[in-house]
């Protein structure tokens with residue numbers, strides 16, 4: 556086993572698994588921090604991982620409580636780079652305050668508390684969200700990677716309001732930590748829109764809706780959501796790519812990964828690309844109302860010299876994966 560140079564947290568997740576694959580492909584030796592080693596045993600034997608043929612480049616460390624100060628002290632030992640993705644999405648089973656808000660805010664600083672004690676660290680990349688910068692209700696003004704909001708006090712009546720406040724609080728807490736402690740390592744903040752696209756983890760149909768693709772699948776499989784959701788999506792491949800590019804020499808600051816979208820356009824896209832699947836009743840029209848948000852992440856495209864994938868790209872990837880995993884043809 557070569558000595559790990561990159562610590563990644565959140566590798567069991569939709570974005571984290573793609574970041575793990577891309578990091579191993581790029582030649583990093585990865586230490587993956589997981590909540591439970593026993594529940595992460597599927598990773599080394601996952602076909603996408605075994606296909607890379609680098610078993611000596613991936614090891615695991617257990618971090619059961621990500622919000623405890625010092626939680627990552629062992630995990631960061633002798634590490635050069637950190638990509639920190641672990642934190643909960645707004646899931647209905649979680650308590651808004653303790654299950655969503657607090658872990659989002661505190662996990663951003665707990666990684667910094669551990670990193671600052673470890674002299675080998677050169678860079679920490681932390682995943683925030685477009686929600687770190689979106690005022691609710693949106694006031695129609697353009698939002699960029701430079702936009703900042705004051706902390707939002709609880710209590711929170713839903714996991715989504717707790718998540719939004721958690722992502723605002725996480726960004727503010729991390730920036731305060733950096734200002735107060737002036738760490739020797741560089742920090743990069745990544746702000747993705749709703750992550751959609753090919754889910755590398757999924758090997759069966761049930762797996763494809765484990766992440767945020769669930770919302771998109773609803774629109775093309777006949778589900779109607781009563782709750783509007785803010786616009787702005789990032790293809791998971793681009794989100795992962797920006798995390799890796801963020802490790803480059805001289806890259807510091809904040810980077811949005813999002814494109815404006817209207818969720819219900821997914822149905823028009825599916826109609827264009829998969830007429831047979833519609834005729835066969837595999838895809839049926841649902842609806843997800845959109846709250847318009849003007850989040851402009853073009854600076855990230857300029858900085859890294861590539862164009863983000865479109866909403867259409869993400870819809871086609873998800874619909875194709877759905878058909879592939881259900882063993883059906885749809886074009």
Ligand SMILES: NC(=O)c1ccc[n+]([C@@H]2O[C@H](COP(=O)([O-])OP(=O)(O)OC[C@H]3O[C@@H](n4cnc5c(N)ncnc54)[C@H](OP(=O)(O)O)[C@@H]3O)[C@@H](O)[C@H]2O)c1
Nearest residue numbers: 565567568569570571590640641642643684747749750767
């Ligand atoms: N998906 C999106 O649309 C989106 C958009 C913007 C930002 N983000 C941010 O990107 C990051 C990754 O998102 P994702 O879509 O990959 O989410 P995900 O699929 O739900 O994965 C979340 C990851 O964080 C870990 N985690 C969650 N709560 C934890 C806790 N309390 N203690 C320890 N580990 C915990 C999970 O580990 P377990 O497997 O052990 O639960 C998993 O590895 C998150 O910070 C999220 O807020 C996501």
